[in-house]
Amino acid sequence: MLRYLPVAAMIACAAPVFAEVPQVVTDIAPLHSITARVMQGAGEPAVLLPPGADPHHYAMRPSEAQLLQDADVVLSVGAGLTPWLEGVTEDLSPDAVEMIWAELPGVTLIEITGAHGEGEAHEHEDAHDAHADDHDDHHDDHADDTHDEETHDEHGHDDHDDEEGHDDHAGHGDHSDDPHVWLNPDNASVVARAIAVQLGEMDAENAALYMQNAEAFAADMDALSAEFEGQLSGATGAHIVTHDAYAYFETRFGQRSVGAVTDSHAAEPGAAHIREIQELVAEHDVACVIVEPAYNPGLLAAVFEGRAYEIVVADPLGAEHEPGAGLYPALLKDLGAALARCTK
Template sequence: MSFFRLFSLMTVLVAGASSARADVAVVTDIGPVHSLTAAVMEGVGAPVLMLPPGLSPHDHTLRPSGARVLESADVVIWSGEALAPWLGGVVDTLAEDAISVALLDRPETEQASSQGRGAAEADPDHEAHEDEHDHEQEHDHGAEHAWLDPVVGKAWLNVIAETLSEADPLNAIVYETNAAAAAAKLDTLIREVQEQLAPVRGRGFVVYHDAYAPFEARFDIPSAGAIVESEAAPPSAARIEAIQTRIAAGDVVCVFGEPQFESRLATLLAEEGNIRLGTLDPLGATLKPGPELYPMLLRNIANSLSECLTE
């Protein structure tokens, strides 16, 4: 072996050894973002999750311990102010020297969300646009939960890898490789969920709150309505009456609650209409934080829909 080839080999080995541990402090806000970041960092480090599982990001309050975490951050990867307003005013002040990325605000998010969606978005006469509860407005709110579209999740993997590579160029190859591997797993998940939900498309269901439009559009399985339009406000009498009318007409076979919220209304609607009651979890509140939370969250939504809508 020539001296040059030996020197090149030693250089690679030294670089590989130095990539074993990332020398950056990475902070994330919600479980899905933490999961995608953890997948990209696998083998070299682990991000910090600021929002404890089971809590809503909409009305969370930053605690002193959270402020200290932000102050020590080198990188902040978060959803965005539309979903997590409690972070919106403090990231630039408490983590002023950190690289900060609000994923919902990135152009890649909108580009990915419109890429190759199903008939629910392509056909203006589809029942998804006939709902009495102003579906167009609900899609705007659903955009805050863009990660429920796994194509957006794939785009976020790339953004996260690029961001981490900027902060930690020594591990850039690791981040890029991990992101590609995680994206490949999501490709498989997308195909499997499409097949799983095919038999139950067209069967009506009601969700607790208007968060699932990205998932519904990606997999062409639109809901018949949402009990509440926003977590911040109780449902109107007109909204509940419209849902009751659809249930009475036989247009709805299942109503879903969520683990983060009191499910009394969902339970009452299901009992009153003699239809099934299920649970959908958009944040992975019951799952262990880590790289597997995000794909498991999507599979759980698909499983819940399939089970509740199967006759």
Template sequence: MSRRFSCAAAALAVSVSPVMADVPKVVTDIAPIHSLVSQVMGDLGAPSLLMEQNASPHDYALRPSDARNLQQADAVFWVGSELTPWLDESIGKLASKAVSVELIETQDSLTLEFREGALFEHHVHGDGEGQVDHDHEKHDHDELAQDDHHEHADHHDHHDHDDHDGHAQDDHDDHEHHNDDESSDGHDHSGVDPHAWLDPQNAITWLGVISQTLSDLDPENAATYAQNAVSSQADLADLITDLQNQLEGERDMKFVVFHDAYHYFEARFGLSAMGAISLSDATPPSPKRIVELRNHIKEAGIDCVMSEPQFNMGLVDTVLEGTSAFKGVIDPLGRNIAVGAAFYGDLIQGVADSFDVCR
């Protein structure tokens, strides 16, 4: 646990004396969002967490206790249907009276589109200074790493894409033969990449949204929510600065990730993955995709291939056969980090540290 966020979490408990009131019952989807809500709620209460940390959000099945928590909820904070399409239906059935906040849909959230192909063919990687040019948009990573986030936020129409988990299952055979040369495994993964919590600037934005939502539900404690949010936003701003300095020497690293979950983190800190073993929804890769990646790792001199604890690590070993690349581990959901207010800062720090040791 990072010292900064340990101290911040402790400070929340004494920042403002809570007013005795009916504090909203809050449900969150994944541990990073649970952490942000916990920071805003402070001593007033604790949100419920739906997903177990060792599970993949793309295909999670609710437990009976999860259903009960949703039925009792006054508010549900979740990333959005792009990440957990199953939760959209569950909220409609079980928590229809709760305030539902899809954080990725909120104003000023930075959204990026899916990258395509095993080698992100539609992305031209830059010269080691953190710049990547996209066919559909241009993001200067060094500019994204600055504080003028709102000037560069790219708000895509979230309704212009299909449910990406649905594409992992439906119409595979109908599309695959059209994409043999693109190594896309036959899936149309156009649309918004849901892993937006890995940009801490989004977390700063979401802290404000969470604070305002809880204040609307619980006006008596609005001052507490606001003060806690401001304190956490300041801590995250400091963390962004620290990680920009920490990762400055890693911008020329050539790496491949297990699945394309790190676009937001890369964009914020000037890194650039050269491919992914699996698709953004962690759909198992085709044999052709594995062969393509293995050849690319050899030819391009890839430094590192990142595995993830939630998925099949054996696939990484298969991809690495006959190459000299190092195998690292990176976890976008913080499987081994204690759930709570300090979780989010520790998660982002842990992702950064994974790049430091992946040489």
């Protein structure tokens, strides 16, 4: 049966030592990017989903199934994002170690509790939190892609925005937390360190390198966060989004959207929801909308009803960036620039 080891268990239990660098497979490009940074100088991870693929609904090709069969470690964001991966991973990689980002101790989650995905942030906890705290203490000892023009119809690859969207999401396994955990850079530092611990247990020869890389990555995340805080300081402009895919980034930097245009990636919004968003736009004097690369301009025209507005594109998956260690920070910089532009 496939093994999932939280951080504390990785520390407490001895993992098999590999003669070679473990073969690591990730689900999406942002997680692949973080893993590539941790493994820099030792090896290269693989990624399952190609750029632009819908992580919620994806049919693997034989070559991708082979990656899972050969994997020593399988890294995924969680069932809320890739529900199809749960059974497949267990079938194809029964002996692999599985790490699920959304289930790691120390990860901040945002619960979907109401309209537009609004909810409270909370930290994931498990029975090994005391060990996780010891692990955190150990680590304490270590040291503009925006566009105004309108494009084509939406494909809706990142959402789970409100109650209707949550119902669709719940059908994937009753997960009540927003799955876009990678858009909080603090969560990225948590997973980088967890990856370093796991790989170090399996590959003692490169353990120090993995941890050094993870700590350098975490320092970069702190620096980027400070940059975004300065960028967004004093920003008061209200904005909406096409899908509520950006809550982790917005919440981290105090700039939550007032609403999402679509209820769910599975269906067009109904007339009642459009009216609700129109009211929010008028109430908050919204003049900017953050959209994913593919969206429906007709919906935006209906929402704004002749009001002037600006469209700012921000891709939560960073599909336009070169895959690898640089993709994740580039994705965050895109989001920071988009949010700053929409809240100026």
